[in-house]
Amino acid sequence: MQVQGRPGRTGLVLGLACCLSQKKGGAIIGAVATSILDSGERRQTARERFERVRVVEFADSIQPSRQLAEEVAVLIRAATPERPFVIGLATGSTPVPFYRELIRLHREEGLSFRNVISFNLDEYHGLRRDHPESYHRFMHDQLFDHVDMPSDQVNIPDGTIKTEDVYEYCQEYERRIASFGGIDLQILGIGRTGHIGFNEPGSAQDSPTRMIALDRLTRRDAAADFLGESNVPRFAITIGVGTIMKARRVVLMAWGENKAEILAQAVEGQVTDAISASFLQLHENATFIVDETAASCLTRNRCPWLVGPVHWSSGMMRKAVVWLARKTGKPVLKLVDEDYNENGMADVLAEHGGAYDVNIGVFNQLQHTITGWPGGKPGADDSHRPERAQPNRKRVVVFSPEPQDAVVAMGGTLERLVEQGHDVTLVCQTSGNLRVADMEARKFAIILEDIASGSQPWPEQQSYARKIQGFLDEKGEFGVDPVPVRHLKGLILRGEARDAAEACGLLEAKIRFLDLPFYELGRYRRFNLREDDTAMTASVLADLRPHQIFATGDVAEPTSLQALCFRALREAWILKDNGEWSGHCRVWLYRGKERPLADHEIDMAVPLSPIQLERKLNAIRKFQSIRQDEWEAATLNQKNAANYDSLGMAEYEAIETFQRWRPFPSI
Numbered sequence: 001m002q003v004q005g006r007p008g009r010t011g012l013v014l015g016l017a018c019c020l021s022q023k024k025g026g027a028i029i030g031a032v033a034t035s036i037l038d039s040g041e042r043r044q045t046a047r048e049r050f051e052r053v054r055v056v057e058f059a060d061s062i063q064p065s066r067q068l069a070e071e072v073a074v075l076i077r078a079a080t081p082e083r084p085f086v087i088g089l090a091t092g093s094t095p096v097p098f099y100r101e102l103i104r105l106h107r108e109e110g111l112s113f114r115n116v117i118s119f120n121l122d123e124y125h126g127l128r129r130d131h132p133e134s135y136h137r138f139m140h141d142q143l144f145d146h147v148d149m150p151s152d153q154v155n156i157p158d159g160t161i162k163t164e165d166v167y168e169y170c171q172e173y174e175r176r177i178a179s180f181g182g183i184d185l186q187i188l189g190i191g192r193t194g195h196i197g198f199n200e201p202g203s204a205q206d207s208p209t210r211m212i213a214l215d216r217l218t219r220r221d222a223a224a225d226f227l228g229e230s231n232v233p234r235f236a237i238t239i240g241v242g243t244i245m246k247a248r249r250v251v252l253m254a255w256g257e258n259k260a261e262i263l264a265q266a267v268e269g270q271v272t273d274a275i276s277a278s279f280l281q282l283h284e285n286a287t288f289i290v291d292e293t294a295a296s297c298l299t300r301n302r303c304p305w306l307v308g309p310v311h312w313s314s315g316m317m318r319k320a321v322v323w324l325a326r327k328t329g330k331p332v333l334k335l336v337d338e339d340y341n342e343n344g345m346a347d348v349l350a351e352h353g354g355a356y357d358v359n360i361g362v363f364n365q366l367q368h369t370i371t372g373w374p375g376g377k378p379g380a381d382d383s384h385r386p387e388r389a390q391p392n393r394k395r396v397v398v399f400s401p402e403p404q405d406a407v408v409a410m411g412g413t414l415e416r417l418v419e420q421g422h423d424v425t426l427v428c429q430t431s432g433n434l435r436v437a438d439m440e441a442r443k444f445a446i447i448l449e450d451i452a453s454g455s456q457p458w459p460e461q462q463s464y465a466r467k468i469q470g471f472l473d474e475k476g477e478f479g480v481d482p483v484p485v486r487h488l489k490g491l492i493l494r495g496e497a498r499d500a501a502e503a504c505g506l507l508e509a510k511i512r513f514l515d516l517p518f519y520e521l522g523r524y525r526r527f528n529l530r531e532d533d534t535a536m537t538a539s540v541l542a543d544l545r546p547h548q549i550f551a552t553g554d555v556a557e558p559t560s561l562q563a564l565c566f567r568a569l570r571e572a573w574i575l576k577d578n579g580e581w582s583g584h585c586r587v588w589l590y591r592g593k594e595r596p597l598a599d600h601e602i603d604m605a606v607p608l609s610p611i612q613l614e615r616k617l618n619a620i621r622k623f624q625s626i627r628q629d630e631w632e633a634a635t636l637n638q639k640n641a642a643n644y645d646s647l648g649m650a651e652y653e654a655i656e657t658f659q660r661w662r663p664f665p666s667i
């Protein structure tokens with residue numbers, strides 16, 4: 001295979017092949033051994049015929065990040081001072097595993113960055129370079145401080161340029177790129193608005209480097225990093241779509257379920273300035289590398305029967321029939337043979353006899369997911385129930401990545417489990433202290449200072465309260481919280497978590513706070529899971545010996561704290577001793593901020609009455625210091641109910657949904 005590049009840089013052999021990954025259901029991801037950077041001949045498989053840009057799908061984000069880094073290393077090694085390698089870089093969570101791998105190659109395999117020139121895509125306008133959320137700081141933390149790239153070869157837009165000088169500054173940024181002969185390889189992520197760089201909806205195909213107003217959704221997505229949406233800058237400087245289109249090669253990476261919908265639109269939809277990533281369909285050498293969850297809305301995964309023969313397992317039938325019901329706007333039991341024939345599903349009828357039988361089969365599957373007994377119904381025949389009847393009283397562990405997550409996603413189910421007599425423990429995996437506003441810590445410190453300065457002074461408390469206020473003053477609005485401030489914020493959230501759990505019927509003794517160290521030592525987008533995180537998770541499992549676990553984060557963006565909490569659980573599960581509990585334990589997954597479970601993915605649907613929903617909202621409201629939007633949670637639950645209703649199931653006020661985790665056959 002030859003790398004196409006500028007003259008004189010061909011002839012490098014990339015002997016890299018993507019490992020084939022087996023997917024659930026037997027379909028294979030990446031049917032041919034493939035290089036990311038060298039697309040080779042454009043051989044389009046039937047599966048990919050809906051896709052207008054090359055997409056390579058992997059089981060996770062680690063392997064492609066590694067492979068890309070190795071392929072990039074080949075290009076870097078071929079660079080010389082006369083012909084440096086010019087790379088366009090992105091920030092955000094997506095490229096973090098790629099940067100970690102480049103650093104490893106530098107440290108362990110002597111990869112030198114002396115002949116590399118980099119241009120970053122963008123920077124928030126108005127942020128100083130040392131601001132914890134500036135892209136300048138991010139790039140140094142994540143890459144430049146760990147490799148030997150000379151600082152004058154690093155180019156990152158300057159967010160402190162005065163507004164009146166921005167136009168000329170951007171022109172100069174473009175000229176500088178051109179002076180190095182343009183960008184050899186542009187690395188991209190994709191935002192939920194479909195932006196590449198910060199080219200928000202409305203950006204033209206030939207747009208240059210410029211200042212842009214950030215979209216509301218982009219600012220909301222950055223809100224956690226900035227500890228509140230109102231702190232997120234309104235403007236940014238970004239390389240234009242036109243600048244990106246001029247790069248010789250482009251690799252866009254996307255991980256995690258919250259990118260799935262926009263990715264599908266960018267790949268399969270029309271080219272439109274409403275989704276700037278869709279312009280990459282017009283680029284001659286663009287490749288999207290995606291993980292399984294980010295690829296879940298592509299037709300090849302969403303409706304595989306439209307792109308080739310499929311094995312009609314009961315899961316596939318459910319997925320297809322629910323899709324058909326949605327497409328035709330009919331409840332399942334009203335689908336007729338013509339609906340199947342006209343929508344590419346004639347072979348299901350051939351295999352199963354006719355619409356009537358297929359409809360009944362899927363209707364029953366859906367019906368059997370509904371239960372008011374999430375811990376199993378004692379004494380009942382459980383052959384068609386999501387959870388086993390035995391033992392009547394189960395030990396249940398509900399994992400919550402941040403203290404509010406479980407209450408928001410499954411507060412109604414939590415209440416039911418307690419009410420139905422199970423031994424429920426809520427395990428808050430991280431303290432969540434990064435979410436608590438300064439104002440809350442200050443409020444507490446002021447009250448404490450007032451109490452401590454009363455007629456009988458408490459000097460220690462007084463000094464503590466003053467210290468906290470001093471720290472808050474010192475760090476200012478955007479500074480990093482010192483440990484005592486984080487600790488205090490964590491305690492504030494603990495109090496609220498106790499109140500919320502109590503509102504769900506749980507006693508105080510039934511809440512555990514793990515305060516996993518990866519969180520205490522990190523910041524959003526910069527967390528690193530450590531061995532003690534897994535060990536602490538394993539030890540809580542060994543101690544509680546659950547029959548049932550509820551957890552989340554399996555499809556979350558891989559560097560998010562939810563994903564890391566889930567990884568700690570997965571690793572703890574692998575480590576687990578073979579105590580009697582583990583063979584009987586079932587794990588149920590709930591969704592937090594990611595895309596809610598699709599109807600066909602739901603294995604357990606727990607209905608809530610209007611009163612139960614009101615009680616759940618009341619529990620969510622206890623999280624006052626982090627201003628949780630309880631109505632968002634209610635709307636999601638009500639939408640689940642409306643979806644079930646439209647498929648022809650009973651009409652409920654709201655539904656909480658769960659998927660069974662089956663990573664290993666033993667579970």
Ligand code: F6R
Nearest residue numbers: 090091092093094189190191197
């Ligand atoms: C960052 C950038 C953005 C991000 C996108 C995805 O330099 O240009 O386009 O790539 O917003 O962000 P993450 O990776 O955080 O999901």
